Amino acid sequence: MLRPVTRMSSPSNTFQLLASLPTGDPDDPTPVSFDRRGLRARGALRRHVTELRDAVAERGAGRWLLCAEDSYAAATGLLALASAGSVAVLPPNRQPETLRQLAQGCAGVVWDGAGREDAAAAGITHLGIELLAPPRAPAQTAERPLDRDRPFVEFRTSGTTGEGRAVPKALRHLEDEVRALESRLGRGLAGDTRIFATASHQHIYGLLFRVIWPLAAGRPFQSETLLHARELLPRMAECESAALVTTPVHLKRIAATDGLRGLRGVCRAVFSSGGPLDAETAKAVAEQLGTAPVEIFGSTETGGVATRQRDTDGEAWVPLPGVEIRPGDGDRIEVTSPYVSVGELLADGRGRIVMGDRVEIAADGSFLLRGRADRVVKVGEKRLALPEMEAALDSHPHVAESALLVREQAGIGRVHAVVAPTAAGREAVTRGGRRGFGAELTRHLSDRFDPVLLPRAWRIVDALPRDAQDKVTAADLDALFRDGDSADASDPQQGLRVLREQRMDDGIEQTLEVGPGLPQLEGHFEGFPVVPGVVQLGWAIAAAAAWLGERPQLSGLEALKFPRPLRPGRTVSLRVERSPRGSSYRFVLQDEEEIFASGRLLVEEAQP
Amino acid sequence: METLEQEIKELIIEALALEDVAPVDIEAEAALFVEGLGLDSIDALELAMALEERYGVQIGDDPELNQQIFASVRNLAGFVNENRAP
Numbered sequence: 266m267l268r269p270v271t272r273m274s275s276p277s278n279t280f281q282l283l284a285s286l287p288t289g290d291p292d293d294p295t296p297v298s299f300d301r302r303g304l305r306a307r308g309a310l311r312r313h314v315t316e317l318r319d320a321v322a323e324r325g326a327g328r329w330l331l332c333a334e335d336s337y338a339a340a341t342g343l344l345a346l347a348s349a350g351s352v353a354v355l356p357p358n359r360q361p362e363t364l365r366q367l368a369q370g371c372a373g374v375v376w377d378g379a380g381r382e383d384a385a386a387a388g389i390t391h392l393g394i395e396l397l398a399p400p401r402a403p404a405q406t407a408e409r410p411l412d413r414d415r416p417f418v419e420f421r422t423s424g425t426t427g428e429g430r431a432v433p434k435a436l437r438h439l440e441d442e443v444r445a446l447e448s449r450l451g452r453g454l455a456g457d458t459r460i461f462a463t464a465s466h467q468h469i470y471g472l473l474f475r476v477i478w479p480l481a482a483g484r485p486f487q488s489e490t491l492l493h494a495r496e497l498l499p500r501m502a503e504c505e506s507a508a509l510v511t512t513p514v515h516l517k518r519i520a521a522t523d524g525l526r527g528l529r530g531v532c533r534a535v536f537s538s539g540g541p542l543d544a545e546t547a548k549a550v551a552e553q554l555g556t557a558p559v560e561i562f563g564s565t566e567t568g569g570v571a572t573r574q575r576d577t578d579g580e581a582w583v584p585l586p587g588v589e590i591r592p593g594d595g596d597r598i599e600v601t602s603p604y605v606s607v608g609e610l611l612a613d614g615r616g617r618i619v620m621g622d623r624v625e626i627a628a629d630g631s632f633l634l635r636g637r638a639d640r641v642v643k644v645g646e647k648r649l650a651l652p653e654m655e656a657a658l659d660s661h662p663h664v665a666e667s668a669l670l671v672r673e674q675a676g677i678g679r680v681h682a683v684v685a686p687t688a689a690g691r692e693a694v695t696r697g698g699r700r701g702f703g704a705e706l707t708r709h710l711s712d713r714f715d716p717v718l719l720p721r722a723w724r725i726v727d728a729l730p731r732d733a734q735d736k737v738t739a740a741d742l743d744a745l746f747r748d749g750d751s752a753d754a755s756d757p758q759q760g761l762r763v764l765r766e767q768r769m770d771d772g773i774e775q776t777l778e779v780g781p782g783l784p785q786l787e788g789h790f791e792g793f794p795v796v797p798g799v800v801q802l803g804w805a806i807a808a809a810a811a812w813l814g815e816r817p818q819l820s821g822l823e824a825l826k827f828p829r830p831l832r833p834g835r836t837v838s839l840r841v842e843r844s845p846r847g848s849s850y851r852f853v854l855q856d857e858e859e860i861f862a863s864g865r866l867l868v869e870e871a872q873p
Numbered sequence: 874m875e876t877l878e879q880e881i882k883e884l885i886i887e888a889l890a891l892e893d894v895a896p897v898d899i900e901a902e903a904a905l906f907v908e909g910l911g912l913d914s915i916d917a918l919e920l921a922m923a924l925e926e927r928y929g930v931q932i933g934d935d936p937e938l939n940q941q942i943f944a945s946v947r948n949l950a951g952f953v954n955e956n957r958a959p
Binding site (some may be wrong): 490491492493495496514515518521644645674675676677698699700703707711716717719721722723 | 888889890891893894898907911913914915918919921922932933934
């Protein structure tokens with residue numbers, strides 16, 4: 266167990282408490298941020314803050330929604346709202362429904378641009394941050410520093426739009442963490458290193474690393490967001506010293522361009538957080554840049570917990586200064602630190618909370634991650650509690666039960682869904698195939714979940730696979746996707762279940778259940794699925810192989826007939842008989858009323 | 874232009890590893906993002922990279938321009954046709 270660090274050093278002379286930022290020289294020319302238009306000065310920030318503070322105070326303090334795309338605007342909004350005695354609520358996404366719902370509990374919305382018309386149309390009080398105009402406020406700024414212990418910002422964590430949990434942070438939570446970051450990571454960053462970012466300041470990682478920390482340390486931050494390596498990297502290359510705040514999804518893309526090589530000597534650090542960074546990308550970055558990415562582990566509730574660089578720390582995470590960790594229930598990590606803002610509040614002001622991640626703690630206090638205990642996943646930067654989406658699926662009339670897992674698709678972890686349909690659902694599958702069935706459920710989910718979280722692939726089953734303890738395991742679910750990812754026409758047995766099999770001297774009889782999710786039904790035909798003849802033929806050959814113990818060598822077919830179309834969702838019997846001299850196999854596929862296929866498989870004559 | 878549209882449909886399906894979607898299922902004028910095919914922001918990055926690799930076209934960070942380019946396969950084909958590397 267590590268001792269918390271109660272006194273923290275400020276390694277840089279210019280390190281300034283955020284609380285006192287609004288006070289001070291309104292003509293201070295020190296750069297705080299930059300974009301393609303140029304630099305903005307600390308003095309201008311102070312004046313913008315005062316101007317906005319007055320406008321907010323006029324309309325009433327309380328909670329205000331803050332929607333800013335520009336990070337300088339976000340900084341202005343946060344400081345102004347705090348100065349006015351308000352709390353800034355940061356929406357998790359900009360979905361209209363999310364904003365509408367959150368705005369209801371707020372005095373109004375502070376915007377920096379896009380979307381104002383929506384706010385007006387919805388009758389929501391709103392204030393604009395006019396960033397292009399120079400600040401109008403006279404040369405007089407705030408008189409008092411901000412109160413470190415009052416609620417400063419409120420995050421909403423969610424996998425759903427508009428709902429989820431409110432996570433408030435006081436200024437001290439953010440300031441104290443930023444000092445710990447500076448102490449652990451600031452050494453390599455010169456005083457005026459420019460901070461670039463792809464991560465959004467609407468989430469805690471982006472807010473801390475691209476706004477709060479740079480503001481406190483006096484490093485100019487990029488206020489616009491460039492996501493494409495081609496635009497981002499050349500701008501970084503123009504600087505003497507730069508750092509990048511990014512996430513695994515974007516870093517993977519950037520590393521793939523090999524562009525970091527050209528930033529050696531300029532880019533001092535690449536930060537990654539928001540989800541697990543794959544080893545391959547970490548290695549590529551280290552090889553190109555000469556230094557491994559600094560990975561950060563934390564959460565909205567806990568703030569930062571630990572960091573690692575794989576070239577020095579291997580897989581082990583090193584807790585940040587001030588962070589105390591212990592194994593909690595079921596090996597989940599219990600975090601105690603001054604940066605935890607929810608959970609148990611201790612007498613010394615620190616917070617304590619158990620996270621959903623399982624860990625293995627080493628003697629030296631470092632730890633390894635051992636997976637989640639609670640099925641909360643990240644896709645891109647977005648967080649999703651899988652049980653929440655499963656419940657949403659189960660509420661649909663087509664779904665009897667469902668199970669979700671995250672699997673890689675095109676190199677990115679995506680949500681995959683396994684569904685056992687109700688009777689109405691089976692009908693829908695028969696009508697629309699797996700694609701139509703999936704599309705309908707996706708529509709149902711899209712009202713409440715961020716687009717990147719929607720399932721990208723579906724498997725339809727009669728019942729969820731269960732193991733000996735009657736549990737649905739991720740491994741069993743994964744197996745459904747592994748054996749031939751999409752319609753694998755070369756495997757005619759997919760979607761088919763052999764209910765009964767009887768071997769005789771001269772042949773074999775199988776009772777087959779033809780499932781509604783049979784992949785070969787896709788597009789065959791739209792609205793009227795029919796099992797293709799060639800697939801039925803494949804079943805006959807497979808049955809012959811089952812009897813023979815090996816695939817028979819066939820030279821041709823004879824008397825092939827498909828008298829009636831075979832619709833899915835029924836049980837049929839398949840009988841395969843070898844002729845007395847073994848020169849052919851006769852097969853019939855039928856049920857009590859109809860024959861669907863019949864014919865003879867001709868065996869190749871053995872060469873003497 | 875028709876072959877280019879077909880090529881792009883195939884590229885979309887392959888680069889994004891889309892399941893249950895064949896080129897014939899993608900209408901040339903249907904929306905690609907949010908509506909229609911339902912692609913998202915992660916797909917946008919992957920697709921931009923795939924297009925650059927295949928055709929040498931450069932897609933940047935201008936949101937208005939991108940909205941135009943990615944509005945449909947037809948728009949995308951038009952953009953590629955005009956900007957592809959020789």
